[in-house]
Amino acid sequence: MQTAYEKIPHRPVTLKARMAEDLMSENPISLPREASVQEAIALLADRAFDAAPVIDANGRPIGVVTVTDILVHDREYVRYLKTGDMTPRTDVRAHGQKLPEDFGIEIVDRTKVEEIMTPGIFTVERHLPAAEVVQQMLKLNVHHLFVADSDGTLVGVISTCDILRQLA
Secondary structure, eight states, X not given: OOOHHHHSOOOOOOBOOOBHHHHOEESOOOEETTOBHHHHHHHHHHHTOSXXXXXXXXXXXXXXXXXXXXXXXXXXXXXXOOGGGSOOHHHHHHTTOOOOTTOOOOOXXXXXXXXXXXXXOOEXXXXXXXXXXXXXXXXXXXXXXXXXXXXXXEEEEEEHHHHHHTBO
């Protein structure tokens, strides 16, 4: 008996794109280094991105923040109040106000993306052959490469999904 996989005709897969510019999504959206982790989460979640470049005040890339960076930060971030950080419930009651039993204080994460980002950014030129882009991603073990012009300005991003879309 043949399996479903054996019934599918096998043919070689080729990359339709010739150059990095054929693979890239143009104008990558970036985050300023002083953006909060919460802002990074909102951007990545709202746009369904896995990563975003982090830029300095001059618009130059200084790193990349990824979903993995955020997950690691979330795992390591301590969330508790110190004794002196809140007004004791008895002090509030003494002033004639009663707090509900489920009263809580939100702990706000003031961490900036520059504190959790991966420093540095891997870039390629727009005219690098597409096969070399794939080789670079494998060699560097990354899911994104950014495309920069001769001045170092980011003009595009290439993800593994961008590559898969170019397979024929």
